[in-house]
Amino acid sequence: MTWDEERVARAALTAVVEPGNSVTARRLADMTAEDVWHHLLRDADERWHERARSTDVDQVIASSQKAMMRFLIPGDEEWPAGLDDLSWVEKSAMGGAPIGLWVRGPARVSQAFEPSVAIVGCRAATSYGQDVAVEMAHHLAREHCDGTGRHAIVSGGAFGIDVAAHRGALAANGTTISVLACGLDVLYPKGNAAVLERIAETGALVSEMSPGRHPTRPGFLARNRLIAALAAGTVIVEAGWRSGAINTVSWANELGRAVMAVPGPVTSSRSTGTNKLIRDGEAILVRDADDVGGIVAELAPEPERPEGRSLPTDVLDATELAVHEALPAHGSCGLDELSASAGVPVAQCSAALTVLEQLGMAACCLDGTWSVTLAADRR
Incomplete structure (x- = not known):
């Protein structure tokens, strides 16, 4: 931390101006802190003038x-x-x-x-x-x-x-x-x-x-x-x-x-x-x-991905990604329910599920319902 003129002026202002003063905040948006501080020292009509003059920075x-x-x-x-x-x-x-x-x-x-x-x-x-x-x-x-x-x-x-x-x-x-x-x-x-x-x-x-x-x-x-x-x-x-x-x-x-x-x-x-x-x-x-x-x-914002790092879902197109994200985290659901949840027509949903199954990202259960699988993430 370097005590340059800007930092010193701002420190001086915190000793003089009431916190949260919107007038000072607007001034600092247009002027340097040094200019604001010197203005308080010079202008006898300023609210904080006397306090500024008596402050030992x-x-x-x-x-x-x-x-x-x-x-x-x-x-x-x-x-x-x-x-x-x-x-x-x-x-x-x-x-x-x-x-x-x-x-x-x-x-x-x-x-x-x-x-x-x-x-x-x-x-x-x-x-x-x-x-x-x-x-x-x-x-x-x-x-x-x-x-x-x-x-x-x-x-x-x-x-x-x-x-x-x-x-x-x-x-x-x-x-x-x-x-x-x-x-x-x-x-x-x-x-x-x-x-x-x-x-x-x-x-x-x-x-x-x-x-x-x-x-x-x-x-x-x-x-x-x-x-x-x-x-x-x-x-x-x-x-x-x-x-x-x-x-x-x-x-x-x-x-x-x-x-x-x-x-x-x-x-x-x-x-x-x-x-x-x-x-x-x-x-x-x-x-x-x-x-x-x-x-x-x-x-919270999604954490930045390290440079060069890819995810298994990067290979999916928009429809396949929508279907994959609609798969329940726990349990399974049928084709019609999944189609409605993903906002994708049944035929396109079925085709996307076939691709996801081939990639190890979805699994068809014995009762015909579908569940998500993390097999692709373990490769």
Whole structure:
């Protein structure tokens, strides 16, 4: 990481401008960070002018280095691509990608996006909500014998559901990322400092606020948009209708991320928000980590094929491929059912099955039904 003029200017802006300020975000789309910073220093009518004049940028950088932080800016190799989606989302005069990202911890936040899941909820969580969050995060974060799992868990480090999710991931020796609404040199809330320090040792603490800055209500709302943007999907475990977790979900919906909710007792005020999201079709009902993992996997992009690597299905034409994909993963089905499922006329479906059988990709059962076979994949 090189402290060039652009990086220094962005670091200075994180020490002065409120996070999520859409005006600054729009300026950075048209001007360099250096120009924006010098404009704040020169123009006495600017909102952040006095704060900019009194900021010691060298001290900000020195504090970050003392606390073993790194400062990411757009274009860096470790910059999370998901944050760029914030450039086109604005809510209540808040929006835009962060000016920069302060990070503590060994985890590379750029690599956590694709398999990551945000788990959020209310601070005054019930034992039911905390148990669900711990178990869900633990199951998602650990690696299973079939090679699945290892999702990074993203949350906000707050009391209740947030810290329960972090604890579940840590117990599984998984990766967890905590997005804070303050500088990373003084951890907040203090009651969760021990958990946050463990995250700094194995995962990552993230903030768009420079060292020395204290949490504010707007800062928490801005933090919520980062949680939503860093994750491939967001799960809300327990929350009333008016809560920060609902705000995180609204950002996730705006960004087109998967939004999931765990249902709760209809008599519990802690579940009014989650139940309403499910009722109104704004969140998918999930019961456990398996439900969450399945939804996130469906939305994940197909992994790139190594150069020069071919698949057995590459030799199939469009009709044969459609019939092959329509074959059930388990059991078998008849010709008419398969034809309807593949959207292929019966005669063409029958001809395609003959080709697939010759290639070892389909098998005709004794009762005349057809099943898929992986013989071609074992060659």
